[in-house]
Amino acid sequence: MPEAVNTAKRITPSDARETEIENCPNDDPSILEYRFPIWVPGTRTAAFIDYTFLRPEANARDIAVICAEAKEYGFHSVCVSSGWVRLTREKLSGSPVKVSAVVGFPLGAVATRSKAFEAAAALEDGASEISMVISIGKLIDGEHEAVERDIGAVVQAVQGGALIKVILETASLTDGQKAEGCRIAEAAGADFVQTSTGFGRGGATVADIRLMRAAVSPMMGIKASGGIRNLASAQALLSAGAQRIGSSSGVEIVNRLESSTDA
Numbered sequence: 057m058p059e060a061v062n063t064a065k066r067i068t069p070s071d072a073r074e075t076e077i078e079n080c081p082n083d084d085p086s087i088l089e090y091r092f093p094i095w096v097p098g099t100r101t102a103a104f105i106d107y108t109f110l111r112p113e114a115n116a117r118d119i120a121v122i123c124a125e126a127k128e129y130g131f132h133s134v135c136v137s138s139g140w141v142r143l144t145r146e147k148l149s150g151s152p153v154k155v156s157a158v159v160g161f162p163l164g165a166v167a168t169r170s171k172a173f174e175a176a177a178a179l180e181d182g183a184s185e186i187s188m189v190i191s192i193g194k195l196i197d198g199e200h201e202a203v204e205r206d207i208g209a210v211v212q213a214v215q216g217g218a219l220i221k222v223i224l225e226t227a228s229l230t231d232g233q234k235a236e237g238c239r240i241a242e243a244a245g246a247d248f249v250q251t252s253t254g255f256g257r258g259g260a261t262v263a264d265i266r267l268m269r270a271a272v273s274p275m276m277g278i279k280a281s282g283g284i285r286n287l288a289s290a291q292a293l294l295s296a297g298a299q300r301i302g303s304s305s306g307v308e309i310v311n312r313l314e315s316s317t318d319a
């Protein structure tokens with residue numbers, strides 16, 4: 057019996073292409089009301105991706121590699137821990153790829169003033185977008201004013217110099233808590249609500265994106281993150297209303313195997 061031939065071909069960055077999902081229009085009719093761009097079939101998915109590298113063992117060489125990949129593939133940003141912002145800014149210098157940083161990551165349980173300080177330092181070092189983790193336990197406890205103060209302190213710390221995304225860690229919350237977290241984030245002056253850290257019990261789901269989209273005004277952006285590993289998942293989340301994808305699998309998402317059937 058002849059040996060099966062694997063015809064899958066890895067395409068190179070220079071001819072990287074994305075396969076659109078057919079019959080998968082964004083189903084929100086009020087598309088033009090939104091502050092942040094909405095993905096529609098035909099738009100490059102790469103431009104909606106924050107390419108994330110948040111592993112504890114991340115080192116300078118890793119940062120250099122992901123920055124080179126981000127430039128090559130045209131991702132929206134490179135998202136790193138706050139201690140790597142300065143190097144990331146240097147590596148992305150001269151390119152349109154932005155620097156994103158995480159704050160209070162991944163637990164969200166550090167003191168509010170620590171989050172504010174970390175955010176201010178990240179801004180100073182070159183971050184233009186910041187994903188802060190909400191005080192998950194306080195949200196669960198119904199300490200809504202404390203949660204709003206926590207987010208507000210980070211918003212104030214950057215004084216409009218960076219977009220603030222609030223990670224809810226949706227897999228740890230009830231639907232009511234997710235909706236309340238969205239409402240609080242908007243009231244506190246944040247720019248985005250975001251699903252997950254990628255370090256929790258679960259990641260982004262289409263159901264959560266729909267819930268979050270319904271809970272905030274069109275002025276708020278929605279970011280899906282955590283466990284997004286292929287183009288089909290990314291586009292399903294974008295079609296549900298996400299305006300940004302956070303993923304450590306950015307290259308795999310856009311540079312998929314031609315023989316794959318995931319899109």
Ligand SMILES: O=C[C@H](O)COP(=O)(O)O
Nearest residue numbers: 253254281283302303304
């Ligand atoms: O966007 C932030 C997340 O850490 C990404 O999680 P991931 O490694 O599961 O893609």
